[in-house]
Amino acid sequence: xxxxxxxxxxxxxxxxxxxxxxxxxxxxxxxxxxxxxxxxxxxxxxxxxxxxxxxxxxxxxxxxxxxxxxxxxxxxxxxxxxxxxxxxxxxxxxxxxxxx
Amino acid sequence: xxxxxxxxxxxxxxxxxxxxxxxxxxxxxxxxxxxxxxxxxxxxxxxxxxxxxxxxxxxxxxxxxxxxxxxxxxxxxxxxxxxxxxxxxxxxxxxxxxxxxxxxxxxxxxxxxxxxxxxxxxxxxxxxxxxxxxxxxxxxxxxxxxxxxxxxxxxxxxxxxxxxxxxxxxxxxxxxxxxxxxxxxxxxxxxxxxxxxxxxxxxxxxxxxxxxxxxxxxxxxxxxxxxxxxxxxxxxxxxxxxxxxxxxxxxxxxxxxxxxxxxxxxxxxxxxxxxxxxxxxxxxxxxxxxxxxxxxxxxxxxxxxxxxxxxxxxxxxxxxxxxxxxxxxxxx
Numbered sequence: 001x002x003x004x005x006x007x008x009x010x011x012x013x014x015x016x017x018x019x020x021x022x023x024x025x026x027x028x029x030x031x032x033x034x035x036x037x038x039x040x041x042x043x044x045x046x047x048x049x050x051x052x053x054x055x056x057x058x059x060x061x062x063x064x065x066x067x068x069x070x071x072x073x074x075x076x077x078x079x080x081x082x083x084x085x086x087x088x089x090x091x092x093x094x095x096x097x098x099x100x
Numbered sequence: 101x102x103x104x105x106x107x108x109x110x111x112x113x114x115x116x117x118x119x120x121x122x123x124x125x126x127x128x129x130x131x132x133x134x135x136x137x138x139x140x141x142x143x144x145x146x147x148x149x150x151x152x153x154x155x156x157x158x159x160x161x162x163x164x165x166x167x168x169x170x171x172x173x174x175x176x177x178x179x180x181x182x183x184x185x186x187x188x189x190x191x192x193x194x195x196x197x198x199x200x201x202x203x204x205x206x207x208x209x210x211x212x213x214x215x216x217x218x219x220x221x222x223x224x225x226x227x228x229x230x231x232x233x234x235x236x237x238x239x240x241x242x243x244x245x246x247x248x249x250x251x252x253x254x255x256x257x258x259x260x261x262x263x264x265x266x267x268x269x270x271x272x273x274x275x276x277x278x279x280x281x282x283x284x285x286x287x288x289x290x291x292x293x294x295x296x297x298x299x300x301x302x303x304x305x306x307x308x309x310x311x312x313x314x315x316x317x318x319x320x321x322x323x324x325x326x327x328x329x330x331x332x333x334x335x336x337x338x339x340x341x342x343x344x345x346x347x348x349x350x351x352x353x354x355x356x357x358x359x360x361x362x363x364x365x366x367x368x369x370x371x372x373x374x375x376x377x378x379x380x381x382x383x384x385x386x387x388x389x390x391x392x393x394x395x396x397x398x399x400x401x402x403x404x405x406x407x408x409x410x411x412x413x414x415x416x417x418x419x420x421x422x423x424x425x426x427x428x429x430x431x432x
Contacts, residue, residue, distance in 0.1 A: 016389045081396035 004096025007067035011058040013084040028069040033060040063100040104421045120326015145287035147310040153295015154303045155228025166365035171233040175240035179205025198249025199398030203407040205241020206383030215377035219370035226370035332409035347410030355380035359427045372427035382407035
């Protein structure tokens with residue numbers, strides 16, 4: 001089966017930023033995303049939403065250009081102030097046109 | 101005084117809270133499922149709103165207007181005094197001072213409920229419209245403290261780099277929307293409106309669930325609060341002595357002011373105690389996300405530890421009986 005290489009962006013961040021991250025990736029041009037609850041601790045340790053749920057894991061498959069845009073916004077507006085990590089990986093998908 | 105302290109310390113609510121703290125201290129595996137915590141908080145807030153609404157339908161506007169006015173006044177004063185004390189005396193940063201002040205300006209619904217239970221137990225129940233006052237106090241305190249923080253930070257950054265921070269970019273509208281549509285506001289205000297509309301007749305139908313089970317479920321919730329507070333006790337070492345003192349002295353000052361203003365507005369001893377407790381309590385449900393979003397520079401360890409590990413246990417164990425004694429002295 002013919003597959004297309006695309007970027008999978010994974011963002012792990014504080015639960016309270018959920019709506020903002022959704023806006024961010026939508027504005028950058030993503031067509032869909034998946035959010036799951038995540039637990040863990042990083043360099044900033046305590047989370048505000050501790051009683052309610054700590055982190056979310058946000059995933060979206062996009063073109064390299066959109067991926068770049070998303071990382072750019074994260075780097076300028078979020079990395080300094082909030083607990084956020086983000087990484088890119090290449091994934092091979094069928095129906096590549098669905099994601100770009 | 102000793103007697104009322106004893107009544108309070110031996111109530112199932114306080115003991116369940118103590119059990120929660122103890123379980124954390126001995127590193128027990130005990131923990132409540134997260135969904136249960138959410139369900140219990142929904143139940144408690146909605147029950148509080150409903151019951152308050154039914155009681156409100158018996159009150160006249162004239163009886164409420166005085167107490168409502170002093171409640172709003174308290175909502176304006178408490179975040180400002182908190183900010184000034186933290187910034188001037190405690191030498192906290194602007195963001196940390198404003199962040200902590202937002203918590204002390206707002207109100208803790210669970211502490212409110214505990215004080216209501218206490219005054220009922222002590223034989224001088226509070227006025228039925230108190231939950232309405234609770235909704236009035238929840239939002240202005242957070243808003244004012246965050247506005248002070250954003251304003252001061254903007255001034256600072258104009259001096260140093262000539263531009264605004266991203267904290268000030270957050271639109272007030274977005275924040276206000278979040279606060280007004282938050283879970284606790286929806287349940288409290290929605291419950292009040294439903295309670296007023298259905299009156300006694302409608303209340304009877306749901307009373308077994310919303311009143312009959314109330315104390316038991318509240319006890320379970322306080323067990324969870326004990327676990328949450330116990331988990332934060334270790335952070336006391338990081339926050340320092342000043343914040344420990346602040347978390348105890350500030351509630352007593354705000355509580356005394358609340359009791360005094362309550363008596364001026366004509367509230368009973370029970371009403372004054374509950375209003376004092378509202379002024380003295382610090383929010384740990386509505387305020388933390390609002391502060392985290394708007395003032396990310398503020399350190400969550402400070403505001404969460406102060407509100408949850410210092411002020412909440414203090415009010416629950418000692419504060420409420422103290423405010424009761426103060427109210428008795430003022431109202432006599």
